[in-house]
Amino acid sequence: MxxxxxxxxxxxxxxxxxxxxxxVGEINFGDFKGADSNGNKYYENRSKIYGTHRWVEYADCHNYDSSTVTPEWHGWLHNMHDTPPDQSADPKRHELTSSHDDCPYDTHVGPASAAPVLHQNLSGFRPRGYGVGNLFQKWGEPELYYKQPGHPANPISDKGGRFNTEPEVEFADPNNPTMLNPKKPLRSLDEL
Structure with missing residues (x-):
């Protein structure tokens, strides 16, 4: 050591x-394979265990982030490619060379409409504060996000909802600690 x-x-x-x-937290000896446009350096040591034999040393050692790895080097770093991007063949060689195409669209996105359809996540429709709406609603409009039936802000809880009635609960009677003669059964004995 x-x-x-x-x-x-x-x-x-x-x-x-x-x-x-x-x-890195350890000393790694390996062959320098190249650097990307962000200044990150990439190394490989084939004598190490598979999965740990390739690593990156980030350009900024204090504020390093894995998103600074460029897509070309990401594939090599995660063993999707055998050769580093600097040594790989011409990328145009791997383009589609077929002359026949049965696809009904010119691009992979399918038909496009003139107006984009916005599908908003309704959990984002919460008011920003009391008396303040949000980006999509004004204050006082009914809230669109889901509330459970027992939630106090759910409209059905005010209109005879699920938890509006008093539950049938039999409280313990201190005068009758054995509860031999309860006032009424909790449920019908005919029910299963």
Whole structure:
């Protein structure tokens, strides 16, 4: 273990070794495969376990984010491609070369209408505050988002809804602790 750190310090120097430890959490030796437009560097070591043999060192070691990996390198990093993007063949070679097409549309999106149809998620129709509507409704309009039947803001709870009546509950009688003669049964004994 200590030999790995000494080899890393000899190869990269103390500062770069500490930066690599800070970024990845371990010292990885591998072949430099290339860099992307964001400045990220990509490495590979085939002697490591599959799945951990490719890694990226981000350009910004303090604010690194996986979304800075470009799509070309993402495929290589997740073993979708064997060759790095810098060494791969011409991408135009992989385009569709068929001359016959049975598709009724020119593009993959299908027929387009003049006016776009908006399908809004109704959970976003909540009011922003008391006396303030939202982007799609004015204040005082009925709320469109779903409320359960027992919710106090549900309109059916005010109109004789499910929880409007008093439930039939038999309370314990301190004068009759054994409850041998209850006032009424909780349910009919004929029911199953």
């Amino acid at each position: 200590a030999l790995t750190y000494w080899n890393a310090i000899r190869k990269w120097g103390l500062r770069e070794t500490v930066r690599k430890m800070y970024m």
